Amino acid sequence: MKFNAWLQSLLTKDAPKGKSLLVTLLGDALAPLQSDFWLGELITLAAPFGLNERLVRTTIFRLTDEGWLEAERDGRRSRYAITRTGLARIAQADHRIYAPAPKDWGGQWTLALPLRGGDGTDRSELRRELEWEGFAALANGLYVHPNADRQALRTLIERLDLGDSLLLLSATDLPGVVGTSLTPLARQAWPLEQIAARYRAFIADFTALAKNVLPALKLSDEQAFIARTLLIHHFRRASLHDPRLPLAMLDADWAGQQAYELCRNLYLALWTASDRCLRAQLELATAPAATSPEQAVAELKRFTATD
Structure with missing residues (x-):
C-alpha cells in the first residue's frame, strides 16, 4: 500500500x-x-x-x-x-494523550459531590468538566473516579470558583461488610465497550500504516508530518471519553492499552522527519536538537512511563 x-x-x-x-x-x-x-x-x-x-x-x-x-x-x-x-487546555489534554494509563490501584476512590446552590447552567458545566476528567455518575449528583488527577481537580476548582460548592472525598470498600462493592458498580458506570470500539477502529486504521506503508518506503518529511498529525488527531478523539481507569481494573487485552502502544511506536518512528518538516514550515531560527526520537519526545514529556 x-x-x-x-x-x-x-x-x-x-x-x-x-x-x-x-x-x-x-x-x-x-x-x-x-x-x-x-x-x-x-x-x-x-x-x-x-x-x-x-x-x-x-x-x-x-x-x-x-x-x-x-x-x-x-x-x-x-x-x-x-x-x-x-x-492550560493543551497541557490538560496532553496528559490524556501522551501519558500511559496507571497500572496499579490501591482500591481508593475519589468521590465528587456538588453541594446545593448555583444555577442549572453551573451544575451542567460542572458535570461536563467532571466527565471530561473521567468521573462517572454513580448516583444522582454523585461522581466517582479511581484515579483522579489531583492537579486537574485543583485547576477545575479554581477556574470554576468551586471552593465552597464541591465536596471531594476519598473512599474505600469496607472489608467484611455485606453490601454492594464500589468496584463492580463503578465499572458499569463507564461505557467501556463503546470506548474500546473507538480504540479498535484506531488500531485498524493505523496498523495499516505501521505494517503496510512504513516498511514499504521512506516517507518524505511532509508525509511524515501528515501521518504524525493524523495519528495524534485520531488517538485524541479515540481517547476523548476514556476515564483512564487503572489497568488493574480492566481486562488484560484492553484495547486502550494496545492503541496507546501503537500510537507511541508510530509517533517515535515519524518524529524526526515530521519535526524537520514542521521546523522548515515555521522557519524557526533554532535547528532541531541532535538527539534520538526517544530523547526528543521524552524532553516534551510525551510517551514516557510514569512509574
Missing part, C-alpha cells in the same frame, strides 16, 4: 473537522516549539488535510473568541499567540 492510498482512504472514511484538526496542530505541533505563529504558517500546515484558507481563518477567529488565541496585526499580516488559557 502506498502512502497516498492510505491517506485518501483515511480522509474519505473520516475527514477531520476544521476546529478539531487545528486544535491538534496547536497542541501537538505548535505549542512545544513556540506559542505564537503567523496565520499564513498555519494555513500552510492545514492545507494537506483538506482545510482551505477560508476555513482556517474562520476557525481561528472562533478559537480566538473562545479564549484559545489572541491576535496581533502587523501591517496586512496577522500573528496569533496561544493564550495562558489555551496553553
